[in-house]
Amino acid sequence: METLGKFGLDPILFAAQVVNFLIIAWIINRFLIRPLMANMKARREKIAQGLEDAEKARAALEDAAKERDKVLQEASAEAFRLLQNARDEADRLRSAALERAGADAERLIEEARGIMALERQDMEKAVQSLSLELSGKILESVVEGLFSDEEKRRIVARGIERIGRMGR
Numbered sequence: 001m002e003t004l005g006k007f008g009l010d011p012i013l014f015a016a017q018v019v020n021f022l023i024i025a026w027i028i029n030r031f032l033i034r035p036l037m038a039n040m041k042a043r044r045e046k047i048a049q050g051l052e053d054a055e056k057a058r059a060a061l062e063d064a065a066k067e068r069d070k071v072l073q074e075a076s077a078e079a080f081r082l083l084q085n086a087r088d089e090a091d092r093l094r095s096a097a098l099e100r101a102g103a104d105a106e107r108l109i110e111e112a113r114g115i116m117a118l119e120r121q122d123m124e125k126a127v128q129s130l131s132l133e134l135s136g137k138i139l140e141s142v143v144e145g146l147f148s149d150e151e152k153r154r155i156v157a158r159g160i161e162r163i164g165r166m167g168r
Contacts, residue, residue, distance in 0.1 A: 128164075131163070132160055132163055132164055135159065135160060135163050136156055136159070136160045139155070139156050139159045139160070140152065140156050
């Protein structure tokens with residue numbers, strides 16, 4: 001120990017310094033390094049969890065994009081089908097309307113023909129009546145001075161009767 005004293009080393013002081021160093025090292029380890037390491041471990045776990053969540057979110061985003069594309073394709077196909085159905089229905093309705101219009105036109109033409117035939121018959125009767133009346137007046141004026149009133153009346157009646165038979 002004397003040798004240690006020559007070098008300026010006091011063994012009791014050295015032992016006290018070693019004990020103090022160990023106590024400070026224990027205190028630093030206990031209250032500083034362990035909590036710091038625990039915080040760093042927790043932070044590493046949070047970062048790893050965040051990376052894992054980000055990967056899950058990226059995968060979910062890709063799945064959502066695929067699902068969106070699928071829904072858009074289905075919606076497009078459905079829209080095309082609905083549009084085609086609407087066109088087919090419009091064609092069917094247009095054809096039905098044209099058929100109804102054609103049938104209505106035929107019916108109107110037939111009604112007009114019937115009305116024209118009736119009007120023609122009425123006209124023919126009116127013309128016939130008018131021609132009989134006119135023929136009677138002409139016949140009266142022709143026989144005016146030639147015959148007596150009774151003969152004139154009989155001749156005119158017989159002439160009108162014959163003209164009436166010819167018109168039928």
